[in-house]
Amino acid sequence: MxxxxxxxxxxxxxxxxxxxxxxxxxxxxxxxxxxxYPLTTNTNLTIGYVKECVNHPDSDHLHVCQIEIQPGVVSQIVCGAPNMKQGAKVIVALPGAVLPGDFKIKPSKIRGVESNGMCCSLQELGIKEMFVEEAYKDGIYLLPEDAPVGENPLHYLGLDDxxxxxxxxxxxxxxxxxxxxxxxxxxxxNKKVEPKKFSLEESSKENDVKVSVLTSKCPKYLTRKIENVEIKSSPEFIKARLIASGIRPINNVVDITNYVLMELGQPLHSFDADKLGTSIVVREAKEGEVIKTLDDVERKLSEGDIVITNGNEALCVAGVMGGASTEITSETKNVVLEAAYFEPLSIRKTSQRLGLKSESSTRFERIIDYVRVNRALDYAAYLLAKYANGTVLKGVNGIEAPYTQKHTSVSANKINKVLGTKLADEEIESIFDRLGYDYSKNESGYEINLPSRRMDLLPSYQDIIEDVARMYGYDNIPTVLASTNDKGALTDYQKLVRNCRIILSNMTINEAVTYSLTNENDLYDFVEREEEPIKLLMPMTEDRAFMRQSLIPSLLNTIVYNKSRKMNDLSFFEIGKVYTSSTEVTHLAGAFNGLFASSKWQGHKTPVDFFLVKGILEILFEKLNLSPVFEAYTDLKNMHPGRTAKIIVDGKMVGFVGEVHPRYAHEHSCDNTYVFELN
Missing domain, CATH: 3.30.56.10 (Phenylalanyl-tRNA Synthetase; Chain B, domain 1)
Known part of the structure; x- marks a missing residue:
């Protein structure tokens, strides 16, 4: 920003x-x-009036100009700009000026004619070409007729920023x-804000735009109609402020919507009213519906995208980009202004899917001030009446769901306890006042109505405490080492995980760490009871769209990956979480293929089979002081029915061990692989 x-x-x-x-x-x-950074860094500039402009005697494109650089002071300057003319107001760099690129201005002779300065374009002042109006890209910048001779042009243009x-x-x-x-x-x-004041005058003619909203993703959609606008260049201060904001000035109508966007944070859209008609229907797009956007690209929409229509065709991708069919042009006479609130998640999805990121979508997807929508619409209409000579029709048409204000509570004791401070109630209340909180005090602390403009605040005490810390100053919060008499210790769960890791590693089994994300095909492999999975809303790839319910598919992928790289005799274990819609549980799993050596120094390797893996688990349980019972397990999906066993401890099944079903193993290139999984 x-x-x-x-x-x-x-x-x-x-x-x-x-x-x-x-x-x-x-x-x-x-x-x-x-x-x-400064917007420009130029000095020794002045506004000049071209009193005389004649052709250079020794050039077919240069002009010899007599320019009034101060009231009553005239200087001769040779200029080659094609748009130089008598009677123009221009930006003059006087001798001694230093322009970008360390370009120093000094008196000189150009083809034998004395020149005491230079008439400048905006590019020569350091303004990027993308911000310069088309009419001035190949020439000098011509100032309005009311520009005061002898004054600083940067100040006049608002570029001294x-x-x-x-x-x-x-x-x-x-x-x-x-x-x-x-x-x-x-x-x-600790200053007071002076809110922008304006008085909007409406005509007696009624706004005839009819609005219908057919989606819950748009709780507020408002319109105003402005007739007889004059499309022209914006006032200099608007152009300068847009340039400072990184936005290219286009024309007064488009610039004003961008101006209000940057000033109030409310995205607006302007339609050519004659192309739009008098009906607006806000709905969700149909699958495959096509719209040509302002960048002249035809884009295919999906269900869930919000579109603005005239009842028939899509005219605008709501919150992201307008459509070419109703854009503002130099021929536009009547304008319909839109101000709305769209569901943030929907705008984010549409923006990402279409690859369209704009100043508007950035704000909509981060949440805008619901209350400010109305004021922004009126402010834009006021500016169009003032700077486009438009007539604002009577009334705001649209729909508007009620605003629900957020509330929270916090006590002074809680603030001081979290921050480690000793702030008095008066200090806390002073900070609340500065932040514009509407609050009341009671026996338990403060009840706070959160300002609508602070969309970032959640109805929780943590955000309030953070605000207090910011205003008090993080550097003012004392740094104190935490004091405690408790000694650090591992929990029983941490001890169990650590012991399992040590025992299995000591048996030369390699620990693996695999992705917690998997695909739909592998989701229920080796799962005893299929439960509702967790699917990512926006997965990076389809192979990583679901949270896993078993560790074994990932370990088998690790076996396959290593075998394809000529690695044999593989043994892995993993301690990780598996997920369902209601639980998140830690599992221990292992996978074995080829030969196995229980110690590196013996040098003897044994072919992996059911009894070898069962023996590894018996050693593990013995060291954990547990007594497992192994029972035949014939109906577990993708496991060999004659070489698989349940593992039971204290009457409860805690896992299984066995051979991967030969059919599954062959399909996945991991023949003769044995696995176990414990919860």
């Missing part, structure tokens, strides 16, 4: 703070900063807006 300092100043008074101090406050109390690029963790979606950053920074600095 790129944060413009100039934009923050709309919300907080930052007078007296240096950029280094702000860097430290953000880093210590809010989040890490990936990078901090300093940017903090925040490295946000996935939970801090509240910082994906200028307003959100302003609230957190104000809490850090």
């Amino acid at each position: 790129k944060v413009s300092t100039n934009w923050l100043k709309d919300y907080i008074n930052l007078d007296g703070y240096t950029k280094e101090e702000l860097f430290n406050q953000i880093s210590f109390h809010m989040t890490e900063i990936e990078e901090a 300093y940017v903090y690029d925040l490295e946000l963790t996935s939970n801090r979606s509240d910082l994906l807006s200028i307003e959100g950053v302003a609230y957190d920074l104000a809490a850090t600095l």
Whole structure:
């Protein structure tokens, strides 16, 4: 998230703070900063007025210009830009200016004509070409007619800015807006936030857009209609702030939706109303439904994707990207604005499957402020009326489920116990006030209504304590070594696992660590009772889509892997977890193939068979002071019915041992393999 300092100043008074101090406050109390940099670093620039522009006597493309660089002060400059003209307001780099690339401006003669400076394009000021409007990519930048001669053009354009690029963790979606950053920074600095104020005027004509929502994945969908807009370039301050945010200015309508997105964190979408019609239906896509998106790519949708339609065809992939059929163009006259709340998980799935990542999808999938949706829509309509000369029709049409505010409670004692501090109630309440918490105090502590803008806060005391720690300052929390009279010791379970590992390793059996994930085909192999499996929502591959219910398939894969690499005489054991929808249990399993040597120094190897593996288990149980009973086991899936036994301890079956069924072993390239598995 790129944060413009100039934009923050709309919300907080930052007078007296240096950029280094702000860097430290953000880093210590809010989040890490990936990078901090000035938007441009140019000096000795001025706004000039071209009083005269004539062709160079010795060139077919150069112009000799008389430019007023200060009121009443005229300087001669030779310029080769094709769009240079008399009467233009331009950016002038005066002698002594140093432009990017250490390009120093000094008086010179160009083909025999004196030149005292240079007229600049935005690229020459260090602005990337991707942010420059098409009309100015091959020439100098022409300023609006009201640009004041002699003033600093960077200040006039809003390019005298300093940017903090925040490295946000996935939970801090509240910082994906200028307003959100302003609230957190104000809490850090103990300042007051001045919310953006505006007055929206509506016409008497009613908004005629009809909205129908046919999916539970969209609890709020609102529209406004603005007529008679004038598509043109955005005001300079909007373009500068979008550039600082890493967004390319396009036109005033598109720019305003992006501007509100960055300022309030609410994604918006604008439709050409004449192409849209008066009906909007929000539904889930049909399998295989096709839409051409704004990047002119036809994309195939799946069930579960949310689409915005006119009742017939899909016009927009909700929360991800708009459609080409209703995009804003230079011919657009009437606009329908959309502001909505979409289910985060659905947007994340669609975005990942289509390979489309946008500023909008990033915010929707991390959760947006449910309450702010309405204000963002009105703010965008206000800006369109102001900067696109549009007429806002009366009313907001759509659907809106009620908002449920989150609550939690915490005590001062709990805060101090977790943090190791001795904060007084007054100090804690001061931090709550700075954070904008709505709270009340009772005998057991504090009851807190969580602000809707803090989407990251869960209704639990842990998040509240973290907020207190951030504002108090992690560096102010005393570092104290934990004191205890208890000596460290292993639990009975840890002792059992460790003993099993030592006993089997001492018998020269290799320990394996395999994936806990498996495929559907192997899921129920060697499982006595099939239970509902756990399937990953978004597996990396189909071979790793389920949580395993037995360790044996993974060990057999290990046997096959080693045999295919000319390794023979294999013995492995593994201690790991198996999973069902209701349990997570540790198992011990082993797999043996070829010859087995119980000790390396003897040098004698014995062919693996049922009795050898049974003997290994008897040694294991003896050292664990357990007395197993082995009984015939004829009906276990994929095991040899005549060479498999149940293992019973104290009347309970704890596992099995035997030969893998020859048919299964042959199909899986692991002939004559013996296994065991214990819970």
